[in-house]
Amino acid sequence: xxxxxxxxxxxxxxxxxxxxxxxxxxLAVLATMFVGGIMFWALGQDPIExxxxxxxxxxxxxxxxxxxxxxxxxxxxxxxxxxxxxxLGFRANIWNIGAEGQYIIGAICGAGVGLAFYPSEGWFIFPxxxxxxxxxxFLWAMIPAILKIKFxxxxxxxxLMLVYVAEKILVSVSLGLMRNPEGGGFPGSRNLQxxxxxxxxxxxxxxxxxxxxxxxxxxxxxxxxxxxxxxxxFQIKISGQSNKAARFSGxxxxxxxxxxxxxxxxxxxxxxxxxxxxxxGQISIDFNVGYGFTAIIVAFLGRLNPFGILLAGLLxxxxxxxxxxxxxxxxxxxxxxxxxxxMLLFFLLAGDILTNYRPKFTYKKRL
Amino acid sequence: xxxxxxxxxxxxxKSYPGVIANEDVKFTIKTGEIHAxxxxxxxxxxxxxxxxxxxxxxDKGLMKLNGNLYSPNEPRDARTCGVxxxxxxFSLFNALTVAENIALGMESPPSIDRxxxxxxxxxxxYGLPINPEKMVGSLSAGEQQRVEIIRxxxxxxxxxxxxxxxxxxxxNEIKTLFNTLKKLKSEGTSILYISHKLEDIRSICDTxxxxxxxxxxxxxxxxxxxxxxxxxxxxxxxxxxxxxxSTISKLVALEVDCLNWVPRDSSQKQxxxxxxKLLKGEILGIGGVAGNGQDELTEILSGExxxxxxxxxLFDNPIGDIGVNKRRLLGLLTAPEERLGHAAIxxxxxxxxxNLTAHTRENLxxxxxxxxxxxxxxxxxxIIKEFDVRTPNAKVAAGSLxxxxxxxxxxxxxxxxxxxxxIVNQPTxxxxxxxxxxxxxxxxxxxxxxxxxxxxSQDLDELLELTDxxxxxxxxxxxxxINTQGLTVDEIGLMIGGTGAYWKRHD
Numbered sequence: 001x002x003x004x005x006x007x008x009x010x011x012x013x014x015x016x017x018x019x020x021x022x023x024x025x026x027l028a029v030l031a032t033m034f035v036g037g038i039m040f041w042a043l044g045q046d047p048i049e050x051x052x053x054x055x056x057x058x059x060x061x062x063x064x065x066x067x068x069x070x071x072x073x074x075x076x077x078x079x080x081x082x083x084x085x086x087x088l089g090f091r092a093n094i095w096n097i098g099a100e101g102q103y104i105i106g107a108i109c110g111a112g113v114g115l116a117f118y119p120s121e122g123w124f125i126f127p128x129x130x131x132x133x134x135x136x137x138f139l140w141a142m143i144p145a146i147l148k149i150k151f152x153x154x155x156x157x158x159x160l161m162l163v164y165v166a167e168k169i170l171v172s173v174s175l176g177l178m179r180n181p182e183g184g185g186f187p188g189s190r191n192l193q194x195x196x197x198x199x200x201x202x203x204x205x206x207x208x209x210x211x212x213x214x215x216x217x218x219x220x221x222x223x224x225x226x227x228x229x230x231x232x233x234f235q236i237k238i239s240g241q242s243n244k245a246a247r248f249s250g251x252x253x254x255x256x257x258x259x260x261x262x263x264x265x266x267x268x269x270x271x272x273x274x275x276x277x278x279x280x281g282q283i284s285i286d287f288n289v290g291y292g293f294t295a296i297i298v299a300f301l302g303r304l305n306p307f308g309i310l311l312a313g314l315l316x317x318x319x320x321x322x323x324x325x326x327x328x329x330x331x332x333x334x335x336x337x338x339x340x341x342x343m344l345l346f347f348l349l350a351g352d353i354l355t356n357y358r359p360k361f362t363y364k365k366r367l
Numbered sequence: 368x369x370x371x372x373x374x375x376x377x378x379x380x381k382s383y384p385g386v387i388a389n390e391d392v393k394f395t396i397k398t399g400e401i402h403a404x405x406x407x408x409x410x411x412x413x414x415x416x417x418x419x420x421x422x423x424x425x426d427k428g429l430m431k432l433n434g435n436l437y438s439p440n441e442p443r444d445a446r447t448c449g450v451x452x453x454x455x456x457f458s459l460f461n462a463l464t465v466a467e468n469i470a471l472g473m474e475s476p477p478s479i480d481r482x483x484x485x486x487x488x489x490x491x492x493y494g495l496p497i498n499p500e501k502m503v504g505s506l507s508a509g510e511q512q513r514v515e516i517i518r519x520x521x522x523x524x525x526x527x528x529x530x531x532x533x534x535x536x537x538x539n540e541i542k543t544l545f546n547t548l549k550k551l552k553s554e555g556t557s558i559l560y561i562s563h564k565l566e567d568i569r570s571i572c573d574t575x576x577x578x579x580x581x582x583x584x585x586x587x588x589x590x591x592x593x594x595x596x597x598x599x600x601x602x603x604x605x606x607x608x609x610x611x612x613s614t615i616s617k618l619v620a621l622e623v624d625c626l627n628w629v630p631r632d633s634s635q636k637q638x639x640x641x642x643x644k645l646l647k648g649e650i651l652g653i654g655g656v657a658g659n660g661q662d663e664l665t666e667i668l669s670g671e672x673x674x675x676x677x678x679x680x681l682f683d684n685p686i687g688d689i690g691v692n693k694r695r696l697l698g699l700l701t702a703p704e705e706r707l708g709h710a711a712i713x714x715x716x717x718x719x720x721x722n723l724t725a726h727t728r729e730n731l732x733x734x735x736x737x738x739x740x741x742x743x744x745x746x747x748x749x750i751i752k753e754f755d756v757r758t759p760n761a762k763v764a765a766g767s768l769x770x771x772x773x774x775x776x777x778x779x780x781x782x783x784x785x786x787x788x789x790i791v792n793q794p795t796x797x798x799x800x801x802x803x804x805x806x807x808x809x810x811x812x813x814x815x816x817x818x819x820x821x822x823x824s825q826d827l828d829e830l831l832e833l834t835d836x837x838x839x840x841x842x843x844x845x846x847x848x849i850n851t852q853g854l855t856v857d858e859i860g861l862m863i864g865g866t867g868a869y870w871k872r873h874d
Contacts, residue, residue: 009424016714016764229740231732234722241715242708247671248701249723250692 010357017355024351025301025308029315031347036340045330053329054322054340064325070208072317074279077213078103078271080313082295084216084223085264087304091227092239094260098144098159099268100292101166102137106269107276108173109136111189111283114198115178118190125197129273130211137269138262140166145261149254155261167288174285188284192277200278212274217310219267224306236260268292297345316341373398373557374419374437374450374526379428381414388414389425390581396526401548401558403568403589405601406578407799409757409769412561415578416528419559420452421445433525443474451519452528455770455797457511461504461634468503469518489520493547504634507658508535516547527551528559533567534797537656537825538860545571563799565594566828579603602801614648615835620819621645621668621699621788622680628667636660638667638843645788645819650810652834652851653823655863660843661823662704665792668821669701670694681788692727698787700724702777704796704823706770710777713766717758720765721747721780728784746783754779755805771802778806782813789813792823807833827859841865 033055037047058068082099089096096102110133117125144158173179178189192198203209227233235251236259243253271291276283298316302308323337374396381389389411396402406412417423419430421439430437432448439445442452459468466483470476477485483499490497495513503511512535519527529548533541548558548571560572568575568589575589577600585600626641638660645651655661666672668679670691679687681697691701707713711720722743726732731743747761754775758768765773774795781789794810795803810833814820823840824830830837830851837854839846839862846862846869861867 229737231726231736231738234719234738238712238715238719238723241712244705244709245712245723248669248691248703248709250690250695250727 009360010353011360013356013358017358020351020355021303024354025303025312025348028301028344028347028351031351032340032343035343035347039336039339040332043332043336045332050326050330050332053326054319057325058318058321066206068321068325070202070206071321072314073208073213074210075317075320076313077210077216078275078291079295079298079316080216080220080310081212081271081274082264082268082292083298083302083309083313084219084306085267086295087299087302087306087309088223088227088236089260089264090240090299091304092236092256092260094239094257095156096141096144096159096261096264097156097296098141098161098163098166098292099264099295100288100290101159101163102140102265102268103272103275103292104163104166104170104288105140105272106133106137106266107272107287108170108178108283109133109269110273111192111198111276112173112178114192114195114277115189117197118195121197123197126200126277129198129277130270133269133273134266135269137272138266140269141261141265142258145258148257148261155257159261163292170283170287171285174283174287178283180282189282191281193281198277199281200274202278210274210278212271212278215270215274216313220306220310227306232259268295294341297341300345301348319344371398372396373433375429375431376415376419377429377431379415379418379425379430381411381418381423381425387581389418392428392578392581392583394576394583394586396557396559397574398525398557399552399555400573401552401560401571403572403575404559404561404578405563405565405568405575405597407563407601407771407801409772410578410601410799411581412578413530414581416452416530416559416561419445419526420450420528446522446524449523449525450528451522451524451526453512453515453519453530453532455530455534457508457515459503459511459514462502464500464502465497465506465514466499468514469499469521472518473521485521486517489517493517493520493550494543495547502634507656509537509540509657512536512544520551524556526557526559528561530561531563531797532560533562533564535657535825537863538827538856539864540656541567563803565589565597565800568597569594577601598800601799614815614817616647616817618647618682619644619680620647620649620682621821622683623668624678624680626667626674626678628663628672628674630663636663636843638663641845643838643845643848645821647787647819648814648817649836650814650820650822650834651848652830652837653821653840653845654825654827654830654837654859655840657825659840659863661792661840663843664840665701665703665790665823668699668790669703670699695724695728695784698785700728700781700784700786700789702781702789702791702794704792706773706777707766711765711773714764716764717751717756717761717768717776718744718747720776721750721761725780725784750776750779750783753783754809771798774798775802775806778809782809785816786813786818788819788821790821790823793826794822794824795826795829803829827856830859831856837862839863839865839869841870844870846870 033051037051040050041047057064059065086096086099110129113132114125114129140162143162144155147153147158148155174187180188180190200211236256238249239246239251239253239256246253280287294316298309298312302312319341326332327334372395376392376394379389379392392415404412414423418425421442421444437448466479466486469486470479470482476482486499495517497510497513532544536544562568572589575587576583577585579601589597622644624642626638628638630637636659667674670689674687676685676688681699686694703709722731722738725746729746731739733739744761751758751761756776757772778794794806810820822834834851836848837851838848841863849869862869
């Protein structure tokens with residue numbers, strides 16, 4: 001594309017185009033549908049039908065919608081919650097890749113507090129669990145934060161490695177400390193759905209709406225206000241642009257690092273707590289399903305903009321549910337669905353070129 | 368020396384949405400001449416130079432190199448045809464050595480040892496002393512420029528383009544550079560020399576082409592014209608010479624007492640035993656070769672780097688241990704040298720960039736932490752108006768402004784906050800003559816209202832023109848403070864070299 005005598009030349013824009021910043025996510029979705037359709041066709045399926053099953057049926061097919069619609073909120077809740085936190089850091093050039101670990105630790109701490117009170121009832125138990133969940137995720141994220149501030153370690157590596165540590169801890173507590181004493185020796189904790197004071201139930205039956213979804217929506221608005229109106233949001237943005245300029249503006253880079261990692265950890269911990277006390281119900285070996293990693297895609301798909309993230313979280317949840325449906329209806333392999341989701345991020349990042357460069361078509365006369 | 372033409376530029380036109388950068392530009396560079404390209408910011412110099420170097424394609428017009436049609440699609444084509452360029456902003460990696468940096472830009476680099484030998488040969492031949500094994504990060508701006516020049520010379524260019532080459536150099540370094548350019552010229556290499564320093568152009572260029580508003584408004588022999596005429600041709604109006612009104616009082620505004628500072632990494636300079644007093648209404652000039660501790664001193668004075676409480680006193684308040692924003696509240700403001708990425712953020716608009724340094728002193732943030740963007744916008748508009756920043760509006764990214772306009776914005780942003788003490792590092796670095804003269808006038812006006820000003824600069828003429836007193840900085844130490852009046856460029860040259868009567872070493 002960048003050849004000197006080729007057809008298309010890219011000319012750098014004097015400033016990133018706002019128009020293209022908002023258009024590229026939609027283009028990416030269309031491109032994913034198109035190339036994904038080709039992939040499904042290559043797998044021997046009718047591409048139009050496959051795309052319809054993924055994007056349309058979960059929402060509007062009367063046969064599936066009653067099950068699938070609430071599931072979209074259930075899946076979007078944690079994705080949005082985690083992605084909101086991550087987006088702060090990504091704006092400031094602080095890369096928390098370990099939200100999955102913070103999600104696990106948040107769930108363990110929150111569930112641990114709930115189980116400690118078992119079987120007593122009390123209104124204060126659930127709020128206490130919420131605090132414990134957020135705190136657990138926060139502290140787990142402060143490990144890379146402190147190491148970065150004190151020793152200038154790379155937070156990408158440290159936070160990612162801590163995911164594996166958290167997974168080991170999850171296995172250990174599922175088999176030991178938190179195992180259900182009345183569970184007949186099976187791994188996994190008591191099911192919190194049956195312990196009223198510690199459960200996060202569906203608030204309106206048939207919607208999938210639970211406390212986590214409400215918190216995610218509320219935090220979307222709050223994050224938006226913080227980023228556009230509050231000095232902290234401004235400081236986060238300038239830290240991501242230039243450390244030198246940020247310091248000149250009186251911003252302490254260590255504090256921004258701690259805030260970004262801490263907040264994203266706390267939100268991931270919250271997501272874990274709402275999941276363990278709600279849809280999942282118990283701490284078990286396979287409690288985590290990759291929300292912490294998928295949330296990275298959600299954050300970028302939403303252009304690091306809180307409302308963008310809300311939409312992106314819903315879209316991502318839709319591809320999850322639709323993907324499951326396609327597996328079930330068409331027998332598509334799970335890997336094809338993951339490739340499909342991966343394409344989305346790929347096209348989005350590729351589309352970024354249009355925000356920073358303007359394509360110029362040049363025609364070279366053949367001699 | 369032959370007088371055949373090397374590069375003919377004929378009717379080059381290039382327009383961008385809303386602006387015509389070049390309009391029917393016509394001139395010829397002869398073989399073996401030093402040809403100056405002069406013009407204000409926005410006159411279309413860089414677009415034209417980028418066209419010659421293959422970074423921009425013209426809409427209309429032709430170029431001929433040695434009589435053959437020349438239309439480079441990219442810099443590589445230009446280099447193959449023997450056109451090389453030294454940019455104003457260097458593209459070097461600090462963490463690599465000189466030789467490694469040069470190897471990076473080559474199509475098929477020889478081994479580092481062979482290359483190092485070649486670099487040494489060229490550096491001796493052309494009088495550009497440089498050690499190929501040194502880390503680029505530890506070099507001064509002048510030395511970094513030599514790396515860029517050597518990189519070009521390795522390609523045996525027929526035409527060497529130099530963009531504002533002397534803006535970072537000391538008088539001695541300028542002499543060295545000019546000797547190199549004269550040697551190149553005598554070997555038949557043509558040089559396209561872009562500068563706003565008319566004295567430089569008069570002393571070494573054979574021909575000057577003047578651009579204004581994208582058009583060629585004249586070609587002349589700069590040695591035969593007087594400086595003022597050329598400058599007025601550039602701007603198209605008469606130039607005001609900055610006027611100075613001295614109002615120095617006896618009150619000490621800023622006092623630095625035995626400042627000793629040891630850097631944490633080796634790319635920075637240690638500061639040794641710096642002491643001076645700055646009076647209210649005084650303009651103090653600090654001159655020196657780049658990389659002798661100016662940036663470190665600026666950051667310590669601004670509060671980006673903290674020192675001992677009592678080493679810095681502002682109107683007798685110890686401020687050494689408090690940060691930038693608290694110092695701003697007390698009235699000490701700074702404009703650092705690096706415009707992009709330090710004084711301003713290129714990808715953010717001018718409103719956000721106004722908030723960057725003005726939020727405390729101008730109360731742009733409410734107690735709740737909510738930013739008052741409307742008030743910030745008003746202030747930004749005010750800066751643009753008062754300081755004649757040429758931009759469509761305040762919502763434009765800082766990086767899209769020309770150097771001179773951005774510098775006017777940066778200086779204006781601080782001056783409008785009415786500093787009691789204003790520290791400015793390289794106020795007119797790479798800025799065109801008209802913008803430079805308005806910035807200088809703004810600094811003089813500020814001082815005449817009673818503010819104390821420190822100008823750190825490598826432009827000695829600027830220091831002689833503006834300052835009341837002068838100190839030299841060399842290897843992190845500073846000379847005694849002396850009255851600028853009566854000083855000559857030669858005396859200053861000695862002082863910034865670290866010798867002469869005004870040095871008391873504290874070894």
